[in-house]
Amino acid sequence: MMIRLFVLLGALNAFLSVALGAFGAHALKERLTANGMLATYQTGVQYHIAHALGLILIALLAERWPNSPLLAWSGGLLLAGIVLFSGSLYALAVSGVRVLGAITPFGGVCFLAGWALLVVAAIQAAR
Numbered sequence: 001m002m003i004r005l006f007v008l009l010g011a012l013n014a015f016l017s018v019a020l021g022a023f024g025a026h027a028l029k030e031r032l033t034a035n036g037m038l039a040t041y042q043t044g045v046q047y048h049i050a051h052a053l054g055l056i057l058i059a060l061l062a063e064r065w066p067n068s069p070l071l072a073w074s075g076g077l078l079l080a081g082i083v084l085f086s087g088s089l090y091a092l093a094v095s096g097v098r099v100l101g102a103i104t105p106f107g108g109v110c111f112l113a114g115w116a117l118l119v120v121a122a123i124q125a126a127r
Contacts, residue, residue: 077114
């Protein structure tokens with residue numbers, strides 16, 4: 001179950017990051033350049049794709065470590081990070097509402113915690 005879930009979530013988020021990146025580069029480029037938010041949007045896309053691939057990695061590891069609750073938590077935190085970090089940057093770039101930037105660090109903490117739990121899961125699996 002965990003394998004399918006994280007492959008699905010990873011592939012879906014990889015698709016979304018490419019689609020959103022293309023949308024930003026073509027449909028929003030003039031608007032985002034005009035308000036100085038193109039780099040902010042691109043940062044959201046970069047973290048989105050990297051962590052989508054992280055979700056797929058977790059799915060592959062779930063096959064080797066099927067009973068690891070830390071692995072499941074790691075994937076959940078990476079997904080939360082995508083929503084909070086990348087999502088807040090997309091919303092900030094498109095809307096210009098600066099207060100949305102206050103959400104971004106929470107996504108960053110989710111990314112860090114997710115990767116840290118993956119480290120702990122790997123250490124436990126090596127025992």
